Amino acid sequence: MKFTVAIDGPAAAGKGTISKAVAAHFGFAHLDTGLLYRAVGAKVLAGGDPVVAAKSLTEHDLDGDLRTQEVAQAASRVAVLPDVRAALYAFQRDFAARDGGAVLDGRDIGTVICPEAEVKLFVTASAQVRAERRFVELSEKGADVTRDAVLADVKARDKRDSERAEAPLKPARDAVIIDTTDLSIEDAVAKAVAAIDACR
DSSP states (O other): OOOEEEEEOOTTSSHHHHHHHHHHHHTOEEEETHHHHHHHHHHHHTTOOHHHHHHTOOGGGGOSOOOSHHHHHHHHHHTTOHHHHHHHHHHHHHHHTSTTOEEEEESSIIIIIOTTOSEEEEEEOOHHHHHHHHHHHHHHTTOOOOHHHHHHHHHHHHHHHHHOSSSOSOOOTTOEEEEOTTOOHHHHHHHHHHHHHTTO
């Protein structure tokens, strides 16, 4: 049985948390596609060529600490490169087509990678709320950051992601919008599960 759930949205909106919960609830495989770009970004930071890194990427490269601010910024920069995106498309589409169901989360899953997905969700929240979530996450890891700096970074990433020529961040026309600004994790997951149940 093939059943694809595409979940898109900006940084720190909650799509990763929702995606993992949804995958666990339905017994679907889960792929955080942002990790693909983070893995390429990490290879570039180590001196690699972005296109070569993207073409040679394996699931093993998704292990390790790819959640640092430096890697996130590198990922956002390599994600605007058309050749990098093209190299990673096949990886994502193959994952989406696996038997047993799949949940993919990222920036362009419902619009580019899986436009025929049975369910498309777009998870968003205000920039201020997303920046506060990211600030808390980074602070708990011991990062030396300020709220103002994190907010500026969130806004810069939003601008890069939404204005890039190749696969800009935007909801698919038929996506269900879930705004998590004032939602608990439980309520956001419940909304996502309800949207998927309605299409099964």
